[in-house]
Amino acid sequence: MFSTPFVLSFSLLLSLPILFLLAPRIFSPHSSLPPIPLPDELDDLSLFNRAASSSSLSRSHLSSSNPKLKIAFLFLTNSDLHFSPLWNRFFKKSNKNLYNIYIHADPSVNITSPSGAFADKFISSKRTYRASPTLVSAARRLLATAILDDPANAFFALVSQHCIPLHSFRYVYNSLFTSRTSFIEIISKDPRLWKRYIARGRYAMTPEVPFDRFRVGSQFFVLTRKHALVVIKDRKLWKKFKKPCYRSDECYPEEHYFPTLLSMQDPNGCTHYTLTRVNWTGTTNGHPYTYRPNEVSPQLIHQLRESNHSESYLFARKFSPDCLRPLMKIADPVIFRD
Ligand SMILES: *[C@@H]1O[C@H](CO)[C@@H](O)[C@H](O)[C@H]1NC(C)=O
Ligand SMILES: *[C@@H]1O[C@H](CO)[C@@H](O)[C@H](O)[C@H]1NC(C)=O
Ligand SMILES: *[C@@H]1O[C@H](CO)[C@@H](O)[C@H](O)[C@H]1NC(C)=O
Numbered sequence: 448m449f450s451t452p453f454v455l456s457f458s459l460l461l462s463l464p465i466l467f468l469l470a471p472r473i474f475s476p477h478s479s480l481p482p483i484p485l486p487d488e489l490d491d492l493s494l495f496n497r498a499a500s501s502s503s504l505s506r507s508h509l510s511s512s513n514p515k516l517k518i519a520f521l522f523l524t525n526s527d528l529h530f531s532p533l534w535n536r537f538f539k540k541s542n543k544n545l546y547n548i549y550i551h552a553d554p555s556v557n558i559t560s561p562s563g564a565f566a567d568k569f570i571s572s573k574r575t576y577r578a579s580p581t582l583v584s585a586a587r588r589l590l591a592t593a594i595l596d597d598p599a600n601a602f603f604a605l606v607s608q609h610c611i612p613l614h615s616f617r618y619v620y621n622s623l624f625t626s627r628t629s630f631i632e633i634i635s636k637d638p639r640l641w642k643r644y645i646a647r648g649r650y651a652m653t654p655e656v657p658f659d660r661f662r663v664g665s666q667f668f669v670l671t672r673k674h675a676l677v678v679i680k681d682r683k684l685w686k687k688f689k690k691p692c693y694r695s696d697e698c699y700p701e702e703h704y705f706p707t708l709l710s711m712q713d714p715n716g717c718t719h720y721t722l723t724r725v726n727w728t729g730t731t732n733g734h735p736y737t738y739r740p741n742e743v744s745p746q747l748i749h750q751l752r753e754s755n756h757s758e759s760y761l762f763a764r765k766f767s768p769d770c771l772r773p774l775m776k777i778a779d780p781v782i783f784r785d
Contacts, residue, residue, distance in 0.1 A: 491584070491587075491591070494588065494591050494592065494595070495587070498590075498594040498595045498676075499676065499679055499680045515544050515545065515599060516599055516602075517544070517545050517547055517597065517599045517600050517601060518545065518546045518602045518603075518604060518619070518623060519548075519549060519593035519600040519602065519604070520546060520547070520548050520549070520604050520606060521549050521551070521589035521590070521593060521606065522549065522608065523551050523586060523605060523607050524550065524551070524553070524607060524608040525552070525608075526556060526608055527559045527561075527608065528558075529608060530766070530768075530771060531563065531565050532563075532775060533612070533771065533774050534565070535563035536778050536779070536783065537612045537615070537778075537783060538616060539563070547593065547597055548565060549570050549589050549592055549596070550570065551569075551585045551586075551588060552572055554572055554574060555574050570589065571592075572585065577695070578692070578695040578696070578699055579691070579695070579698070579700070580688060580689040580690075580691075580701075582701040583685075583689070583700050583704045584689075586666075586705075587678060589603075590670070590678055593675070594672070594675055600672065601624075601672050602670070603669065603671075603672070603675045604668075605668055606667060606762055607764065609764045609765035610667070610723060610762050611762065611763055611766055611774060611782075612761065612762055612782065612783075613724070613748060613751055613760055613761055613762060614759065614761055614785055615782075615783040615785050616783075618761075618785045622761060623669060626718075626758065627671065628716055628718055629669065629671050629716060629717045629718065630669040630670075630717075630720065630758075631664060631668040631669075631670065631674075631705060631709055631719070632664030632668070632706060632719065633709065633710045633714070633719040634663050634664050634706070634719075637663055639663075639697075640658075640663060641658070643661075643663065643699065643702075644658050644661045646692040646694060647690045647691070647692050648693070651687065655687050656687055656707060660707060660710070660711055662703065663703055663706060664705070664706035664719075665702070665723060666701045666702055667723040669722055673713075674712075674716065677709065677712050678708065678709075681708055685704070688700045688707075696733075720754075722760055722761040722762060723760065723761070723763065723764060724752075724754075724762070724764070725763070725764050725765070726738075734765075737765045737766065738765070738766045739767055743766075743773035743777070744773075744777070745780075748777065
Protein backbone atom coordinates (compact mmCIF):
# COMPACT_ATOMS: atom_id res chain seq x y z
CA MET A 448 0.00 0.00 0.00
CA PHE A 449 2.49 2.58 1.13
CA SER A 450 5.54 2.41 -0.96
CA THR A 451 7.86 3.36 1.79
CA PRO A 452 9.50 6.63 0.99
CA PHE A 453 11.97 5.76 3.54
CA VAL A 454 14.88 7.07 1.84
CA LEU A 455 15.05 10.72 1.43
CA SER A 456 15.66 12.59 -1.59
CA PHE A 457 18.83 14.04 -0.57
CA SER A 458 19.02 16.47 -3.20
CA LEU A 459 17.43 19.00 -1.03
CA LEU A 460 19.32 18.39 1.95
CA LEU A 461 21.59 21.25 2.11
CA SER A 462 20.43 24.37 3.58
CA LEU A 463 21.06 27.47 5.27
CA PRO A 464 21.55 30.00 7.96
CA ILE A 465 19.04 32.21 9.55
CA LEU A 466 19.30 35.82 10.33
CA PHE A 467 17.97 37.66 13.18
CA LEU A 468 15.76 39.91 11.32
CA LEU A 469 13.78 40.52 14.37
CA ALA A 470 15.91 41.67 17.16
CA PRO A 471 13.70 42.24 20.16
CA ARG A 472 12.69 39.18 22.11
CA ILE A 473 9.27 39.07 23.55
CA PHE A 474 8.62 36.29 25.99
CA SER A 475 5.01 35.55 26.53
CA PRO A 476 4.04 34.64 30.07
CA HIS A 477 2.27 31.65 28.54
CA SER A 478 5.30 30.41 26.70
CA SER A 479 6.23 26.86 27.59
CA LEU A 480 9.71 27.13 26.17
CA PRO A 481 12.54 26.49 28.57
CA PRO A 482 15.13 29.25 28.64
CA ILE A 483 18.14 27.04 27.97
CA PRO A 484 19.27 27.11 24.35
CA LEU A 485 20.44 23.94 22.70
CA PRO A 486 23.95 24.25 21.30
CA ASP A 487 23.40 24.35 17.58
CA GLU A 488 20.18 26.23 17.91
CA LEU A 489 21.52 29.23 19.75
CA ASP A 490 21.16 31.46 16.78
CA ASP A 491 17.55 30.55 16.29
CA LEU A 492 16.28 30.68 19.83
CA SER A 493 14.99 34.19 19.55
CA LEU A 494 13.13 33.27 16.40
CA PHE A 495 11.47 30.24 17.99
CA ASN A 496 10.56 32.04 21.17
CA ARG A 497 9.00 34.89 19.31
CA ALA A 498 7.09 32.59 16.99
CA ALA A 499 5.78 30.48 19.85
CA SER A 500 4.66 33.44 21.87
CA SER A 501 3.20 35.48 19.05
CA SER A 502 0.73 32.82 18.04
CA SER A 503 -2.15 33.50 20.38
CA LEU A 504 -2.07 37.21 19.62
CA SER A 505 -2.22 36.36 15.96
CA ARG A 506 -5.35 34.31 16.23
CA SER A 507 -7.45 36.99 17.86
CA HIS A 508 -6.08 39.60 15.50
CA LEU A 509 -6.97 37.39 12.60
CA SER A 510 -10.55 36.71 13.52
CA SER A 511 -11.34 40.37 13.91
CA SER A 512 -9.53 42.14 11.14
CA ASN A 513 -8.30 39.78 8.46
CA PRO A 514 -10.51 36.84 7.64
CA LYS A 515 -8.62 35.74 4.50
CA LEU A 516 -6.57 32.70 5.42
CA LYS A 517 -3.43 31.88 3.47
CA ILE A 518 -1.16 29.01 2.53
CA ALA A 519 2.51 29.47 3.39
CA PHE A 520 4.70 27.78 0.78
CA LEU A 521 8.01 26.80 2.33
CA PHE A 522 10.69 26.16 -0.28
CA LEU A 523 13.67 24.21 1.02
CA THR A 524 16.50 24.23 -1.49
CA ASN A 525 20.22 23.88 -2.02
CA SER A 526 20.21 24.89 -5.66
CA ASP A 527 18.43 27.21 -8.07
CA LEU A 528 14.65 27.12 -8.04
CA HIS A 529 14.51 25.74 -11.57
CA PHE A 530 10.75 25.55 -11.63
CA SER A 531 10.07 29.09 -10.38
CA PRO A 532 8.53 30.08 -13.77
CA LEU A 533 6.04 27.23 -13.39
CA TRP A 534 5.31 28.14 -9.79
CA ASN A 535 4.98 31.80 -10.80
CA ARG A 536 2.25 30.81 -13.18
CA PHE A 537 0.64 28.75 -10.42
CA PHE A 538 0.68 31.72 -8.05
CA LYS A 539 -0.23 34.35 -10.60
CA LYS A 540 -3.46 32.68 -11.52
CA SER A 541 -4.59 32.99 -7.96
CA ASN A 542 -5.50 35.68 -5.57
CA LYS A 543 -2.36 37.36 -4.34
CA ASN A 544 -3.81 37.60 -0.86
CA LEU A 545 -4.08 33.86 -0.42
CA TYR A 546 -0.47 32.78 -0.11
CA ASN A 547 2.98 33.65 1.14
CA ILE A 548 6.33 32.29 0.00
CA TYR A 549 9.41 31.62 2.15
CA ILE A 550 12.68 30.25 0.77
CA HIS A 551 15.39 28.57 2.81
CA ALA A 552 18.43 28.30 0.54
CA ASP A 553 21.79 26.85 1.52
CA PRO A 554 24.05 29.90 1.94
CA SER A 555 27.08 28.01 0.67
CA VAL A 556 25.52 27.80 -2.79
CA ASN A 557 25.19 30.69 -5.20
CA ILE A 558 21.54 30.72 -6.06
CA THR A 559 20.17 32.71 -8.95
CA SER A 560 17.56 35.04 -7.55
CA PRO A 561 14.20 33.97 -8.86
CA SER A 562 11.79 36.67 -9.96
CA GLY A 563 8.05 37.21 -9.80
CA ALA A 564 6.38 35.85 -6.70
CA PHE A 565 9.77 34.63 -5.42
CA ALA A 566 11.56 37.96 -5.37
CA ASP A 567 12.92 38.81 -1.91
CA LYS A 568 11.41 35.76 -0.27
CA PHE A 569 14.65 34.33 1.12
CA ILE A 570 14.76 33.87 4.87
CA SER A 571 17.86 33.77 7.04
CA SER A 572 19.30 30.35 6.44
CA LYS A 573 22.03 28.00 7.55
CA ARG A 574 23.88 25.23 5.80
CA THR A 575 22.14 21.92 5.43
CA TYR A 576 23.69 18.51 4.98
CA ARG A 577 22.33 15.24 3.77
CA ALA A 578 21.24 12.81 6.49
CA SER A 579 21.71 15.26 9.33
CA PRO A 580 19.38 17.18 11.63
CA THR A 581 20.19 20.37 9.72
CA LEU A 582 17.30 19.59 7.37
CA VAL A 583 14.92 19.46 10.30
CA SER A 584 16.35 22.74 11.58
CA ALA A 585 15.75 24.32 8.19
CA ALA A 586 12.12 23.17 8.13
CA ARG A 587 11.58 24.40 11.69
CA ARG A 588 13.15 27.74 10.75
CA LEU A 589 10.78 28.07 7.78
CA LEU A 590 7.78 27.25 9.97
CA ALA A 591 8.79 29.72 12.69
CA THR A 592 9.46 32.48 10.18
CA ALA A 593 6.11 31.93 8.47
CA ILE A 594 4.22 31.78 11.79
CA LEU A 595 5.75 35.09 12.81
CA ASP A 596 5.44 36.81 9.49
CA ASP A 597 1.71 36.59 8.93
CA PRO A 598 -1.06 35.59 11.32
CA ALA A 599 -3.15 34.67 8.29
CA ASN A 600 -0.86 31.76 7.39
CA ALA A 601 -3.11 28.78 8.14
CA PHE A 602 -1.41 25.97 6.20
CA PHE A 603 2.31 25.38 5.80
CA ALA A 604 3.38 23.39 2.74
CA LEU A 605 6.98 22.22 2.60
CA VAL A 606 8.29 21.73 -0.94
CA SER A 607 11.68 21.51 -2.61
CA GLN A 608 13.21 22.81 -5.82
CA HIS A 609 12.39 19.45 -7.42
CA CYS A 610 8.67 19.67 -6.67
CA ILE A 611 5.99 20.78 -9.10
CA PRO A 612 2.33 21.63 -8.57
CA LEU A 613 -0.16 19.13 -10.04
CA HIS A 614 -3.21 21.40 -9.93
CA SER A 615 -4.20 25.06 -10.03
CA PHE A 616 -3.76 27.24 -6.98
CA ARG A 617 -7.49 27.43 -6.46
CA TYR A 618 -7.79 23.65 -6.49
CA VAL A 619 -4.96 23.34 -3.95
CA TYR A 620 -6.45 26.05 -1.76
CA ASN A 621 -9.90 24.48 -1.79
CA SER A 622 -8.53 20.99 -1.04
CA LEU A 623 -6.64 22.17 2.02
CA PHE A 624 -9.32 24.42 3.44
CA THR A 625 -12.00 21.77 2.94
CA SER A 626 -10.05 19.22 4.94
CA ARG A 627 -8.54 21.40 7.68
CA THR A 628 -6.20 18.60 8.77
CA SER A 629 -2.46 18.14 8.47
CA PHE A 630 -1.25 16.04 5.57
CA ILE A 631 1.76 14.21 6.85
CA GLU A 632 2.78 10.65 6.18
CA ILE A 633 3.05 8.62 9.39
CA ILE A 634 4.13 4.98 9.05
CA SER A 635 4.56 2.69 12.03
CA LYS A 636 5.64 -0.52 10.32
CA ASP A 637 8.75 -0.67 8.24
CA PRO A 638 11.54 -3.22 8.29
CA ARG A 639 14.19 -0.50 8.56
CA LEU A 640 12.65 1.25 11.51
CA TRP A 641 14.72 -0.46 14.20
CA LYS A 642 18.03 0.42 12.55
CA ARG A 643 16.91 4.01 12.24
CA TYR A 644 15.82 4.02 15.88
CA ILE A 645 19.16 2.83 17.23
CA ALA A 646 21.23 4.94 14.83
CA ARG A 647 22.21 7.29 17.68
CA GLY A 648 22.85 4.46 20.16
CA ARG A 649 20.67 1.75 21.63
CA TYR A 650 19.22 3.90 24.43
CA ALA A 651 19.73 7.34 22.95
CA MET A 652 16.05 8.04 22.29
CA THR A 653 14.62 6.86 25.60
CA PRO A 654 12.65 7.69 27.59
CA GLU A 655 11.10 10.46 25.46
CA VAL A 656 10.77 8.32 22.35
CA PRO A 657 10.17 4.62 23.02
CA PHE A 658 10.58 2.42 19.96
CA ASP A 659 6.87 1.72 19.69
CA ARG A 660 6.21 5.44 19.20
CA PHE A 661 8.95 5.91 16.59
CA ARG A 662 7.55 6.69 13.13
CA VAL A 663 8.71 7.34 9.59
CA GLY A 664 7.25 9.31 6.69
CA SER A 665 7.96 11.65 3.82
CA GLN A 666 9.72 14.87 4.64
CA PHE A 667 7.20 16.78 2.54
CA PHE A 668 4.13 17.74 4.52
CA VAL A 669 1.33 20.27 4.72
CA LEU A 670 0.72 21.27 8.33
CA THR A 671 -2.05 23.28 9.94
CA ARG A 672 -1.07 26.30 12.00
CA LYS A 673 -1.86 24.36 15.15
CA HIS A 674 0.62 21.64 14.20
CA ALA A 675 3.22 24.10 12.97
CA LEU A 676 3.11 25.53 16.48
CA VAL A 677 3.45 22.07 18.01
CA VAL A 678 6.66 21.71 16.00
CA ILE A 679 8.23 25.05 16.88
CA LYS A 680 7.32 24.74 20.56
CA ASP A 681 8.76 21.25 20.84
CA ARG A 682 12.01 20.95 22.74
CA LYS A 683 11.66 17.50 24.22
CA LEU A 684 11.80 15.37 21.08
CA TRP A 685 14.00 17.72 19.11
CA LYS A 686 16.67 17.33 21.79
CA LYS A 687 16.74 13.63 20.88
CA PHE A 688 16.40 13.81 17.14
CA LYS A 689 19.13 16.42 16.78
CA LYS A 690 21.74 14.07 18.19
CA PRO A 691 24.26 12.91 15.61
CA CYS A 692 23.98 9.39 14.23
CA TYR A 693 26.78 6.84 14.13
CA ARG A 694 25.95 5.99 10.54
CA SER A 695 24.57 8.53 8.14
CA ASP A 696 22.98 5.87 5.94
CA GLU A 697 20.70 4.85 8.81
CA CYS A 698 19.81 8.26 10.14
CA TYR A 699 17.55 10.63 8.17
CA PRO A 700 16.06 12.59 11.08
CA GLU A 701 13.87 14.61 8.69
CA GLU A 702 11.91 11.44 7.90
CA HIS A 703 11.32 10.63 11.56
CA TYR A 704 11.11 13.76 13.65
CA PHE A 705 7.90 15.26 12.24
CA PRO A 706 5.86 12.02 11.95
CA THR A 707 6.95 10.85 15.41
CA LEU A 708 6.18 14.19 17.07
CA LEU A 709 2.77 14.64 15.46
CA SER A 710 1.69 11.04 15.94
CA MET A 711 2.47 11.45 19.64
CA GLN A 712 0.73 14.80 20.00
CA ASP A 713 -2.30 14.63 17.73
CA PRO A 714 -2.59 11.41 15.70
CA ASN A 715 -6.24 12.02 14.84
CA GLY A 716 -5.53 15.50 13.52
CA CYS A 717 -3.26 14.10 10.77
CA THR A 718 -4.09 12.17 7.60
CA HIS A 719 -1.05 9.88 7.93
CA TYR A 720 -0.40 10.33 4.19
CA THR A 721 1.33 13.01 2.16
CA LEU A 722 -0.02 15.07 -0.75
CA THR A 723 3.34 15.02 -2.53
CA ARG A 724 3.64 12.19 -5.02
CA VAL A 725 6.98 10.49 -5.41
CA ASN A 726 8.05 7.43 -7.37
CA TRP A 727 10.20 5.01 -5.42
CA THR A 728 10.07 2.27 -8.03
CA GLY A 729 13.51 0.94 -8.88
CA THR A 730 15.38 3.50 -6.80
CA THR A 731 19.01 3.53 -5.93
CA ASN A 732 21.03 5.20 -3.18
CA GLY A 733 17.99 6.62 -1.50
CA HIS A 734 17.04 8.84 -4.39
CA PRO A 735 13.55 8.57 -5.87
CA TYR A 736 12.94 8.31 -9.57
CA THR A 737 13.64 11.57 -11.43
CA TYR A 738 11.44 12.35 -14.41
CA ARG A 739 13.13 13.50 -17.63
CA PRO A 740 11.79 15.94 -20.25
CA ASN A 741 10.69 13.22 -22.68
CA GLU A 742 8.47 11.70 -19.98
CA VAL A 743 6.53 14.91 -19.29
CA SER A 744 3.04 14.66 -20.76
CA PRO A 745 -0.59 15.32 -19.86
CA GLN A 746 -0.88 11.58 -19.15
CA LEU A 747 1.95 11.73 -16.63
CA ILE A 748 0.28 14.62 -14.80
CA HIS A 749 -3.00 12.70 -14.63
CA GLN A 750 -1.21 9.58 -13.47
CA LEU A 751 0.65 11.43 -10.73
CA ARG A 752 -2.55 12.96 -9.38
CA GLU A 753 -4.17 9.56 -8.83
CA SER A 754 -4.23 8.49 -5.23
CA ASN A 755 -5.90 5.93 -3.01
CA HIS A 756 -6.98 8.62 -0.56
CA SER A 757 -9.88 11.00 -0.60
CA GLU A 758 -7.75 13.78 -2.10
CA SER A 759 -5.81 13.89 -5.31
CA TYR A 760 -2.07 14.41 -4.95
CA LEU A 761 -1.34 18.15 -5.12
CA PHE A 762 2.42 18.14 -5.73
CA ALA A 763 4.96 15.76 -7.23
CA ARG A 764 8.70 15.18 -7.28
CA LYS A 765 11.34 14.76 -8.59
CA PHE A 766 11.80 16.36 -11.97
CA SER A 767 15.10 17.22 -13.61
CA PRO A 768 15.62 20.96 -14.22
CA ASP A 769 15.30 20.59 -17.99
CA CYS A 770 11.69 19.45 -17.52
CA LEU A 771 10.78 23.12 -17.20
CA ARG A 772 10.12 23.63 -20.91
CA PRO A 773 7.75 20.71 -21.46
CA LEU A 774 6.04 21.49 -18.15
CA MET A 775 5.43 25.12 -19.17
CA LYS A 776 3.86 23.90 -22.41
CA ILE A 777 1.21 21.92 -20.57
CA ALA A 778 0.89 24.30 -17.61
CA ASP A 779 -2.22 26.22 -18.60
CA PRO A 780 -3.96 23.64 -20.81
CA VAL A 781 -3.40 20.71 -18.40
CA ILE A 782 -1.88 21.34 -14.98
CA PHE A 783 -3.68 24.55 -14.04
CA ARG A 784 -6.81 23.84 -16.00
CA ASP A 785 -8.82 23.08 -12.88
C1 LIG B 1 28.97 33.56 -5.73
O1 LIG B 1 29.06 34.47 -6.80
C2 LIG B 1 29.82 35.62 -6.51
C3 LIG B 1 29.70 36.57 -7.66
O2 LIG B 1 29.59 35.88 -8.88
C4 LIG B 1 31.25 35.21 -6.21
O3 LIG B 1 32.02 36.34 -5.89
C5 LIG B 1 31.26 34.25 -5.03
O4 LIG B 1 32.56 33.78 -4.78
C6 LIG B 1 30.34 33.06 -5.30
N1 LIG B 1 30.24 32.28 -4.08
C7 LIG B 1 30.24 30.95 -4.10
C8 LIG B 1 30.07 30.27 -2.79
O5 LIG B 1 30.36 30.29 -5.12
C1 LIG C 1 8.07 5.11 -11.73
O1 LIG C 1 9.39 4.89 -12.14
C2 LIG C 1 9.57 3.78 -12.98
C3 LIG C 1 11.04 3.64 -13.29
O2 LIG C 1 11.76 3.31 -12.12
C4 LIG C 1 8.77 3.95 -14.26
O3 LIG C 1 8.91 2.80 -15.06
C5 LIG C 1 7.31 4.18 -13.90
O4 LIG C 1 6.58 4.47 -15.08
C6 LIG C 1 7.16 5.33 -12.93
N1 LIG C 1 5.77 5.43 -12.50
C7 LIG C 1 5.04 6.53 -12.70
C8 LIG C 1 3.66 6.53 -12.15
O5 LIG C 1 5.47 7.49 -13.30
C1 LIG D 1 -3.33 2.18 -4.73
O1 LIG D 1 -3.45 0.88 -4.18
C2 LIG D 1 -3.11 -0.17 -5.10
C3 LIG D 1 -3.42 -1.50 -4.43
O2 LIG D 1 -2.75 -1.63 -3.22
C4 LIG D 1 -1.64 -0.05 -5.49
O3 LIG D 1 -1.28 -1.06 -6.39
C5 LIG D 1 -1.41 1.32 -6.11
O4 LIG D 1 -0.04 1.49 -6.37
C6 LIG D 1 -1.89 2.43 -5.21
N1 LIG D 1 -1.82 3.69 -5.91
C7 LIG D 1 -1.16 4.72 -5.46
C8 LIG D 1 -1.19 5.92 -6.31
O5 LIG D 1 -0.56 4.73 -4.40
